Amino acid sequence: MCKINRPIINVAATAAKIKEYRIRAGYSVREIQNILSFSSPEAVYAYEKGKYLPTIDNMIILADVYGVTVDDFIVRDVIEVECECDIAEVKSA
Secondary structure, three states: OEEEEEEEEOHHHHHHHHHHHHHHHOOOHHHHHHHOOOOOOHHHHHHHHOOOOOOHHHHHHHHHHHOOOHHHHOOEEEEEEEEOOOHHHHHHO
16 A cells, blocks of 8 residues: 555635636626626636536636636645555556
């Protein structure tokens, strides 16, 4: 058994950043809805509440519209997980 650090996306913090950048850029939820060609604003609200994250293509569009990078949105955390293989085996594969 070994333990490794695995990166994960902090969904709540990422959602807060998505909302923060929208507000900083001066866009309303309805404007973002139109930019993303959504029929209703629910998906935009869901992104900003952390219900789910945008697809990568929509994340790229939002980053471009807000004048930031996709990396600016994503908040990473690290969790420690146990693995059954020896780390030396993984590195040699």
